[in-house]
Amino acid sequence: MSFELVVRSRARAAEGVVVLDLRDPSGAALPAWAPGAHIDLVLPGDLVRQYSLCGDPADRLTWRIAVLREPAGRGGSALAHELRPGATVEVRGPRNHFPLQPAARYLFVAGGIGITPILPMIAAADAAGAEWRLLYGGRTAASMAFARELRAAHGDRVDLRPQDEHGLLDLESLLARGTPDTLVYCCGPAPLLDAVEKRCAERPPGTLHVERFTPKDAGEPLLAGSFEVELAVTGITCTVPPGRSILDVLEAAGVQVLTSCREGTCGTCETDVLAGTVDHRDSLLTPEEQAAGDTMLICVSRAACPKLVLDL
Template sequence: MSVVATELELDVVLAAPERLADGVVRLTLRDPDGAAMPAWEPGAHVDLALGPDLVRQYSLCGDPADRSVLQVAVLREPAGRGGSAHVHGLTGGERLRVRGPRNHFKLVPSPRYLFVAGGIGITPIVPMLAAAEAAGAEWRLLYGGRTRASMAFAAELRERYGDRVELVPQDERGLLDLDAALAAEPGAAVYCCGPEPLLAAVEQRCAPDLLHVERFTALPDTGPRGAFEVELAQSGRTLEVPADRSILEVLEESGVPVLSSCQEGTCGTCETGVLAGVPDHRDSVLTGPEREAGDVMMICVSRCAGARLVLDL
């Protein structure tokens, strides 16, 4: 069995949810027996199993040094698919299941950072600020939201870090001035999380080798869809992936044990090693250099740029 088919899962108990801002609650999760929670680093997220066929990914926003709890913050999205509505109906005491943590948004060492957050995209940024501060790096946060009341952690961050935190409520100040922020921080490592229009705007303005983003939603899949073969190196099996099926779907139908969650290329759960062949990357997780290396792929959405892939399965 490949390593992607095994991952830490644990049952947790939920403390009473805490309101952080308009439409945002913080969930604090503990081991029922008081055991230490898994270690994690800034940028990590977990899968939270809210019920049968209801699994959602949430960024960890607490203190990595506090192994007694895991914390996530969840925005109520009226037009969502039901996950946030379920979370906002929790009252505390519920038993939930957590898978992870995993991290595709790691904080790389740098003498200077520019953090850009939009709305609930502040959640993975919060522990990054503490880590940058502890490392003695120079940093600045540009944080936008619909209204000041809707911006989770805003008052706390401003009180803790002062003028290095710039709050931009849209109803008071309009949109973030990305051009000015990027011009003021040349050469800084840029970390951005938030809605797709914000991410796209930052990507247009920032050098790819400096930029790190995390997406909540999948990128549009407009690439060609042809059939190809997948060889499973550990078993020697070869499977045909037709144009209208994903690698993940074919593997699951063939009884191959692999993990998956979002099934749209945003969570990284189904990351699989590639031993031969050229992946056609269609995920929202891997960086440019990781795509060029071609040694891993997200099998829920990505395909083959040729006729055959050999996977470490």
């Protein structure tokens, strides 16, 4: 779904981080969402960027996001930082590929702006009476959004570790303390996610959940040559050559597919697979979802067989 929302308020959350509260201009209720959900902002120049909802899901009138200004980025965060109260912006969503599963115990690990999807998760875990801890790292204390509020509300359950004071996060000791049934939720920069995945490799399947802002290296495709994609609904069959994505080929053939990040991190283009074997190259689906092979992100993933049949 797409909406024209108005910026109701703007506030500074930390160095380089602004919080934007978005509302419907008429005051209408917004679609429901759950912890882990994100929305797309459609910014000038048709730039589309994803931001986690970090407010209260019970507040159906307001969607809150926090945006980190990234000087070395591609311009989306700079445009978002220019939004002021009263401005309108096109918003799509919400979608949730990072949902909070019910559990008795949680360990939350956040790096930098990765704290945003974790905030409503902590509130939900606390309301459910679950045991939880948060390990939150950042470059400096001044750059860590919502850190003061988290410590004030939750005390010692929140472990704040600015890198300039404590060095890198001590993942080894923290993860070692968790019981095998503790669910681990992690969001932040790629090196942090890679380190957490490595240290959780021996944990039971389904206990680690991560959300990536940038794609991981998928290596070389399993199939070097071209392959065919048949669209079961429209009856179209296309050939996907090396170096072009399924999404690019379908768009060139006039097939309309909803898309956003085009790098395998947001899930907008997720498509059901009716037949064939997928070479999963995304940074979103869990290992279990990839192994099932019944869905794929067509912006980056490819075929590991001569032909795929998609539900399009």
